[in-house]
Amino acid sequence: MCTPDLQTGPRCEFREAECYKIDAAKKKVHCKTTQAASLGRAEEFSVDYDYLVIAVGARSNTFNTPGVEENTYFLKEVEDAQRIRRTIVNCFETASLPSVNEDEKRRMLHFVVVGGGPTGVEFAAELHDFAVDDLAGLYPSVKDLVKITVVEAGDHILNMFDKRITAFALQKFQRDNIDVKTGWMVVKVSEKDISTKERATGKVVSLPYGMAVWSTGIGMRPFIMEFMKQIGQPNRRALATDEWLRVEGCDSIYAVGDCATINQRKVMEDISAIFSKADKSNTGKLSALDAKEVVKDICERYPQVEIHLKKKKLSNFVDLMKNADGEDDGTQLDIEKFKSALSEVDSQMKNLPATAQVAAQQGEYLADCFNRMEQCERYPEGPLRFRGSGRHRFHPFRYKHFGQFAPLGGEQAAAQLPGDWVSIGRSTQWLWYSIYASKQVSWRTRILVMFDWGKKFIFGRDSSRI
Known part of the structure; x- marks a missing residue:
């Protein structure tokens, strides 16, 4: 407030x-x-x-699946992480009791992760490292009974990443004995088992578990x-x-x-307004010079135009029109040819991903807008709106994608960075560490986070129950 x-x-x-x-x-x-x-x-x-x-x-989005709210853990709040760690340790403690039979031990040490997106994959990798690097030494009698299963309804995990990253993640999980079930849909979760349906065959399979984590999207x-x-x-x-x-x-x-x-505005909905503003001479024809003068406002107001230009490897909006019409520089375009040039643009519209990167940029944008609100009210000139009348006092929000990371455990990570650059391995994990630390809100939190990493490398992860 x-x-x-x-x-x-x-x-x-x-x-x-x-x-x-x-x-x-x-x-x-x-x-x-x-x-x-x-x-x-x-x-x-x-x-x-x-x-x-x-x-x-x-x-977390449960898709109204029976039993999810009552029997699974989510990965949204700090309290969720604390509950998960306590439950993992409890599973190892219970499985170590001499009165527990072999089948029950295997069930207690079977950890199921529902969802093969970045969050689910990262959690499965961290859970494997926690169990192998830290808990195995404390519970040697049951370390060979630990099993981790990732259940994904789609055809493969990390479906928003490059195929090279997906393939590497699958190979690493196979080496770490993490079982990946793709094409499996969860239909019910009870206290001790998860009912899944194989999409290809329709067969229902039951998976006994000790702890299940639900990471299938947001609602x-x-x-x-x-x-x-x-x-x-x-x-x-x-x-x-x-x-x-x-x-x-x-x-x-x-x-x-x-x-x-x-809710990004479509170009074709405003095509008449765009044309009339570009046609400053009111001739009903649009020259290349008219288009050049309005191109900046068009690309700012409708980012799908810029995306389409990059996809077509065209340098500017005028090239897009010439490419669609196939005529010389001196060609004047009427409204129908103008529509034809922009007919494919709206297909390039994409929703922004639900990531912290988007939210952080939106927060910075709004803070800047509110800080400059009084100034902009005195000087209201801004980018053309192409609908209604007048100009808006702020430039519209534009998301800049700086890449995405997928930590895969074992001090290895994968990154997909702008320019279709894919990086995989230990060096990528250290790049992730540096970026993660730089995004902290103060030097105090940066030092605390790096100190925690140092403690983990030297002494291992904390296995106490808080």
Whole structure:
């Protein structure tokens, strides 16, 4: 919560509470405390706002699979990680008891990870290292009974990465004896086993387990779903925003991160407005010079145009028109030829991935916009909107992809960086370490994180139950 102060600057307050309702009509956020146990009750209060930024992330998507909420662990909060570590140690402790039979020991030490995306793969790799490097020495009698299985409904793991990375990850998992089941869908989870269906054969297979971790994507939080119904977005998978991150239908509400998705405007919906603004002479014909003058605004307002140009290996928008029409530089285009030149552009539109990289850039963008809001109100010139009238005071948000990493355990990682550059191995893991440390919010947290890494290398991971 931030309030302006003309003398001292913005005044920020932090309140630890849970939002359970957003009232857009009255501009109020309704909250309740998270310390109900210590207070003896859950205190409720409301906060008024002029501008609201929704950045609550998302929750794990169970796809309404029976038994998931009750019997599996999620990977969303710090508390989830603490519960998982305690459960892993408990499984080893229970399996080490002399009264437990062999079959029960194997069940207790069978760890199932549902979901073959980056989170599930990284967890399976870290779990293998934890069991082999640290717990095997503490529980030598049961170390050979440990089994890790990754269940993925798709055809392969890490499906958003380059095929070279997917192949390397599969090979490494095979060497580490991590079983990967692709094309398997989870249909039910009970207290001691998971029922899966093989997509190819329709056969139902039961997997006994000691601990199951669910990592299959994200879903909306309940109060966000209620808010979406309130503002007329009931059937969407996330809050729809415009290119300035404003929630559609709510001028004073912004949304960033996993809870929102940008509803990118299509070029063909605004084709007439684009043409009329480019045709400054009002001749009904568009010259190459007219197109050159408007190309910057077009590419900024519709990023799919720039993506299409790069895919076609064209240097500018004029080349795209000539390529579609096949005529000389002096050619003038009417509205129909202009539409033909842009007919394939909208197929290049892509939703942004639900990653911290996207959320961080969106947060920086909004902070910059709010910091410059007063200045932009005095000088409202901005990029052309091509719909409605006037100009918008801020440039639209543009995501810059800096690559993605997949830690694979054993001090090895894979990276897919801009320019179709793929890096795999130990050097990539150290690159990941350096980038991870650089993204910490302060030098204090950087030093603490690097100190924890040093402790792990020297003394191993902490296996105590907190």
